[in-house]
Amino acid sequence: NTEQTETIPIVDVEQPLAVPPPPPPEDEWDPIPEHTNVDDFQSVQESKSKMKSLIQQTESLQNKEENFLQVQKALDQNKEILLQLQKQNEYITEALKELNVEQGDRCGPSLSHWVQYRDHCYHQTVEIVSWLECSDLCVSLNATFLKTERSRLMYIMKLLAVNHTWLGLSYKEEDNQWKWEDGSLPSPSLSLPRPSTDFQGNCVYANVHTVGMDTCTMSSSCVCEKPVCAKHSEES
Template sequence: KTTNYVFSMLKEITEQTETIVDLNLPLPPPPPAPEDEWGPNPEPTHMSASSIPFFLYGIIPVVLGIFSLLLLALCGFFGYQYFHTVEASATKMKSLNALIESFQSKADKFLHVQNVLDQNKETDHWVLLLKSRLLFRCGHPLKHWVQSNDHCYHQTMEMVSWLNCSDLCVSLNATFLKTEGSRLKKVMELIAVGPTWLGLSYKKEDNEWKWEDGSSPSPGLGLPEPSLDFQGKCVYVNAHTLGTDNCTIPSSCLCEKAVH
């Protein structure tokens, strides 16, 4: 059995080998081509090689032309912008020059008006000074000088005794008041309220009321009858009335001077 099995295996191997050998045999040559297909091979042409440079030679001028047109367009655009800017700058410069001229004209007018005002101010100053000299020939009212007709009157701020009033009035380039009658009533209306010494006192040796210069007052003043009881008494004015008091009591003095 073993021998039969070996022979059968060898037989199968032999058959497979023959089959393989048959497959490796050379194939028969292909059939010959028809006679009309045989002929000389055509010469290779250079159409594709020569057409490419010709195409490029046609495109390059077109591209250059388009580029030139674009360059000209850009030059024209920037040139227009430049001239437009120059024209706008010239217009602005004209407007600026006109504005400067207008400002200069207004400045000249302002200086002219200022000069006129300065001249008017100086004129007004001299006018006021002249008026003040005419109206306040006695002194400014704030200095307690008042004017009545051709005389000036001053109620002193300093409080002194009657005996010192004469010297105080002299220091003011004036004299101790000795006005009477209607002028005294006018002065009494002008002076401030408060006891103010007049240049009038009782003289024991004469038993009379006397002004400081020694003259006698008019009876119309309404002074009390002189007597020894008025020894050391002096006359003052207070709120449109006359009164008497001790000459040593400090009070303001009433001075007078002629209008310059």
């Protein structure tokens, strides 16, 4: 018998190795990232810094709000105090009006706009005239142009609440002196400037707290005075 041999073909079972694609041209390469751990650290630090700044801003706003509330509270308290003072002022004003009326009555029923201080009655004229006309104006009211010393004058000015009103005092060029209408010299307490020809044509006016000099031809009110009537003086 003839043996027959079977030829078995040898098959290569291994897969052929894949050939990698060629690299892209250099001009198409992606940039190499520069991201490092240092960048992460800086980013965290920046976040912390921003958070800290935000917290500080929040605290600052809270402090400002507290300050605002405190200021608002103080304003409310001051408003209450102001209202109380206004009420007190209204009460005092009314009391002074009543007092002035009573004092005016003591000066005589026809002198309702006069105020009394000790043994004299005083009046600020409604008419606005020059200093030279004040004397005649006071005479027409059966009174005289005011002459007094400083402490009494300041009290009278407060009673009348006057502003820039003529007194019976002027500079006399012929004597180089400040003199009252009756020719007497004023008290040093009035603190008038040293007599000088620079004051020629100047007369003395009074405010509530001070005295000053101005041109005698300037128009202003006048302060007149008269003694309290005998029967009223006895009552006071």
